[in-house]
Amino acid sequence: MIKDNNNMTTSEWEIMRVIWTLGEATSRQIIRVIGLKTDWSPSTIKTLITRLKNKNYLTDNGAARDRLYTPTIAEQDAMTDTLHQxxxxxxxxCVGDAITTVIASTTLSQHDILHLQDTLTQRLPAAPETVACDCMPDNWED
Structure with a gap:
């Protein structure tokens, strides 16, 4: 579970996506892959790796050379936690409208769409007719 004060930045997500895809990676591998996608310097990438270690998203094998980094959180868990936050x-x-807008502008597979349809169909009978605004406490005018 991601702690609220440890949210990953967009740049840190890029690093983690490489490591999640590879399962584990050395800094050399990470630098090579990120270098193909961005113009970040190796020192910037190493700084991001250090930040991810400090936030406990990565561990390493402790080797002096060719240190191997492994994620401490599964990609799906990180994505779900971030979306929930x-x-x-x-x-x-307003959440429903925001989700609808994101779905409309996101590439989804037919399987994803069918899964969403099934989930929504199952949720419909128990859903409230409307959702109240929760921005202000009930007694804010007192």
Whole structure:
């Protein structure tokens, strides 16, 4: 589970995506892959790796050379936790529209769409007719 004060930056996500894809990676591998995608210097990439270690998203094997980095959180867990944190910071009344907009502009497979449809169909009977705004406490005018 991601701690609120340890959110990954967009740049850190780029590093983690490489490591998640490879399963584990040396800094040399990470630098090579990130270098193909960005114009970041090796020192910038190493700084991001250090930040991810300090945030406990990565561990390493302790080797002096060819240090091997391994993620401490699964990619799907990190994605789910980050989405939950983002949604929980929004007005509850507006979340549905935001999700709809994101779905409309995101490339999804047919399997993904069918899965979403099934999930929504299952949720529909128990869903409230409307969702109230939760931006202000009930007694804010007192």
């Amino acid at each position: 983002t949604i929980n910071s929004m007005c509850a009344m």
